[in-house]
Amino acid sequence: MPSSGTIRVRFFARYAELVGRAEAAVLVPLPATVGDVVRRVRAELPGGRDIPERPLAAVNLKHAKLEASVRDGDEVALLPPIAGG
């Protein structure tokens, strides 16, 4: 039973520019939520502080709340305000 999980975090558009990368592997103690992953990103990645505390997020290609739980191997994406169309 793993006590920590590796989350693949992906960054897009302005957020990718802020942290200077498109993705990162983030280790979190389990159980964990999307919000925990965001806190890790903001604390550990250079430029991470510039990402809002409560960004829009997705888990495994689906919109998710910051309270949603994450599991080892999940893909969490941090999404700047959507501006399609």
Next chain:
Amino acid sequence: MRTYLTRDPLSVGELVAEVASPQCGGTCVFLGTVRDGPEERGVRAIEYSAYEEMVEREFGRLATDARSRWPAARIAVRHRLGTIAAGEASIAIATAAPHRAEAFEACRYVIEEVKRRVPVWKKELRTDGSEVWVDPSGRPTVRPPDRPSHV
């Protein structure tokens, strides 16, 4: 599998052909185009980027939602990515239904939902050389041009 994204110019004819049916008496087409209006102050193009894998899934979910609301409607939608010049289309939607009301409603629903939930972003490329991320309210997020990048 249906692909909702393309890097090529959008073809309205193709989308209309996809929804055409003898059972449909009304067809609606919506085109979203890159704007360089008085508020934009010199936009030569917009660079569209996306969380592509999620866009495909989200468009699928959106189409399912639309079909549950208008079961008889036929819907085709395509979003273009990459650099798109002012005046050119970035999204095209075609809806066809037995009667015009459903065609109009479904078309409006699709574009509003795209704006709300499909992960696509745009960066304005301005004539003065600056680049500006656009947020949905239209409020620009200016990126300082000389900011060192963290790698």
